[in-house]
Amino acid sequence: MQVLIIGAGMAGLSAAQEFVKNGHQVIVLDKGRGVGGRMSTRTIMPPDSQKGNADNIAKADHGAQYFSSKSPDFQEFVADFTQQGIIKSWQLAQRDFLRYVGTKGMNTIPKKMAENLTVFTNEKVIKIERKQVFTESEKVYTPDILILTMPAPQVLELFLHSNIQLNSSEKEHLQAIHYAPCFAVLAVLKEPTAIQSGGLILEDSPISWIADNFQKGITQTPTATIHASPEYSEENLEGDIAQIGEFLLKSASEWISPANIVSHQTHRWRYSLAQKRVENPYLEITNLSLPVLCGGDGFGIGNIEGAYLSGKAMAKRFT
Ligand SMILES: Cc1cc2nc3c(=O)[nH]c(=O)nc-3n(C[C@H](O)[C@H](O)[C@H](O)COP(=O)(O)OP(=O)(O)OC[C@H]3O[C@@H](n4cnc5c(N)ncnc54)[C@H](O)[C@@H]3O)c2cc1C
Incomplete structure (x- = not known):
């Protein structure tokens, strides 16, 4: 058919x-x-002066950050892709059981x-x-x-x-x-962060997640991904995106100092997790x-x- x-x-x-x-x-x-x-994994091109050097091309996971695998059917898929080097496991310091990611970024899986x-x-x-x-x-x-x-x-x-x-x-x-919306900030950094295991889950904060994509192993140029919480994203859905980006970076300054940020971009996902x-x-x-x-x-x-x-x-x- x-x-x-x-x-x-x-x-x-x-x-x-x-x-x-x-x-x-x-x-x-x-x-x-x-x-x-x-x-989705974003490639962020360097400024003109640094073009030509592949090491300057930054990558950041933009949407989904990691996943779990509990059902036999999906475990079989994950085992096959792990064997092919497309998927690898990721142990978050804050969680007991293993998560999985795309070895070179989430979008290498699809x-x-x-x-x-x-x-x-x-x-x-x-x-x-x-x-x-x-x-x-x-x-x-x-x-x-x-x-x-x-x-x-x-x-x-x-x-x-x-x-x-x-x-x-x-x-x-x-x-x-119903899907929660999510604002995502992708920041190119001078140096990797000190976030333990490269991923941080936050509660009671306008931010729900910060990832260090260098520590995650998907980029040579350090980058961070910041996700706003579903509550903050819902409340500010139609807000000014530039201001929202600045606010989220400020809220993340305990883990990413402003002096470490080279450039950043902010995106609005209208549909992120199916709540x-x-x-x-x-x-x-x-x-x-x-x-x-x-x-x-x-x-x-x-x-x-x-x-x-x-x-x-x-x-x-x-x-
Ligand atoms: C910010 C964010 C964080 C997330 N974090 C996680 C996480 O950590 N772990 C996790 O497991 N999941 C996470 N998710 C959710 C996860 O990404 C989704 O559950 C999963 O990828 C959904 O896959 P899907 O195929 O159902 O939908 P989608 O990936 O949305 O695929 C639907 C496709 O349909 C296409 N499309 C839409 N309309 C049309 C049209 N009219 N014509 C043609 N094409 C069309 C779209 O372009 C899209 O590619 C996150 C998502 C986001 C956005």
């Missing part, structure tokens, strides 16, 4: 791998410049997953009409199965533009999913001209592991 998957994040790629394994023809579309979705798949990036899906799926670049796909893996509010938006009427239970399911999720690993939309399944980290256990399991479960629905 011809399968069209929207979203090349963890859920879309895990679904794609499983569909391909079961003999289906798969195309994955993503509106982003690259694959990975919220498993990049590896996408290697043998047909993925088209810079392709935004804007409408579904009967059996046809339309993109902003005016391409039209006619799949036998459609898989949607973007955050639930974006799925609802797509259905609205497509004039698709969901039944009340489907609407309730999708509307029940409220529905229990099932996916939602099947009924009464359409083709099977349409919605999945991703809003379904099941959430996070990167939940997105992986959701993707796999959607593909297994057709075996």
Whole structure:
């Protein structure tokens, strides 16, 4: 069967791998410049005067920072990618059990997953009409199965533009999913920080997390990632991004001294962690001209592991 998957994040790629394994023809579309979705690693180019020296190119994990692996299915995936050198374990000083990260950055994991798949990036899906799926670049796909893996509010938006009427239970399911927003500051540093084990979880603070990407082993040029807490991000969602960046850096000054900062950039994630999720690993939309399944980290256990399991479960629905 011809399968069209929207979203090349963890859920879309895990679904794609499983569909391909079961003999289906798969195309994955993503509106982003690259694959990975919220498993994003930023490359920060040096000022003109220092260009040409590869050691000056800084990298920072921008979205997801690490993940846990509890289910047998995901453990098998993590073991395979660890053996290939794509994933490594990370022991945070504040936590007892092991976490995992991309050896060279979080986005090397989805990049590896996408290697043998047909993925088209810079392709935004804007409408579904009967059996046809339309993109902003005016391409039209006619799949036998459609898989949607973007955050639930974006799925609802797509259905609205497509004039698709969901039944009340489907609407309730999708509307029940809530994502915390998150402001992220990426700072290029002169020197690595003294943060123990390279990652710090904070409570009762406008900041929830600080990572030292040099200590994490993904960059030769020291960088830090600062994530604002869900509460602070929610309260300041439409605030001035430059001021928010300055405020977060000031709040982090105990661990990153202002004199250590070379440059910084601030970003707003409207959807970060799926705080409220529905229990099932996916939602099947009924009464359409083709099977349409919605999945991703809003379904099941959430996070990167939940997105992986959701993707796999959607593909297994057709075996
Ligand atoms: C700041 C931040 C911190 C996080 N920290 C952690 C962490 O420490 N540990 C953890 O496990 N998880 C963390 N997460 C959550 C984790 O990143 C997600 O749970 C997981 O990556 C979700 O994968 P997904 O495939 O479900 O969704 P996504 O990664 O969002 O993938 C959906 C894809 O759909 C694409 N898309 C959307 N609309 C369209 C359209 N119309 N047409 C085409 N493509 C479209 C998007 O570009 C995107 O690539 C964090 C997330 C953020 C943002």
